[in-house]
Amino acid sequence: MKHSLWRRQAVVLGTAAALLLTAMPAFAQAATPSSEQLQAQHEQERDHWRFGGHGHNKEERKARKLEFMTEAAQYFGISTEGKTAEQLHKELKAARDANPAKWEKFKAQKKAQRMLRMQETAKQLGISTEGKTAKQLHEEIREKCKNRMIKEKGDKPSADAKAKEPA
Numbered sequence: 001m002k003h004s005l006w007r008r009q010a011v012v013l014g015t016a017a018a019l020l021l022t023a024m025p026a027f028a029q030a031a032t033p034s035s036e037q038l039q040a041q042h043e044q045e046r047d048h049w050r051f052g053g054h055g056h057n058k059e060e061r062k063a064r065k066l067e068f069m070t071e072a073a074q075y076f077g078i079s080t081e082g083k084t085a086e087q088l089h090k091e092l093k094a095a096r097d098a099n100p101a102k103w104e105k106f107k108a109q110k111k112a113q114r115m116l117r118m119q120e121t122a123k124q125l126g127i128s129t130e131g132k133t134a135k136q137l138h139e140e141i142r143e144k145c146k147n148r149m150i151k152e153k154g155d156k157p158s159a160d161a162k163a164k165e166p167a
Helices: 002-031 035-051 058-076 085-098 100-125 134-155 159-164
Strands: none
Touching (some): 100 134
């Protein structure tokens, strides 16, 4: 009698284990997010980095830096032909150290150009530019663009809403 009780319990436990193992893939599949959810998460992460200022890749930064150095070299009358970025950087540093007043004038011109670009962008976005510093203007433009992106995303139906619509 003891033997049959033990056998019955083993059969019941074995059956329960088999049922649990067959049901596991269904639970695992339900826990995996859909491609729409993954896409939405990716866009959210991308926006986080975009608005954090980290959305540019290394090659773009190098290209902008080289462009800036080329402009500075032209301003100081330094030839750029056949020179690496490192060589150009050393020559610019020497020119900057030799004539600091000219360097400050160059920096002031670049800041003025940046301010003009920001003012044009602010006007396009409907932001007032009167009496604002470059930093204030930059923050307002950034917030306006960020809010506009969020609003545009809010107008589109989410992946969940699309899935719930009747066919």
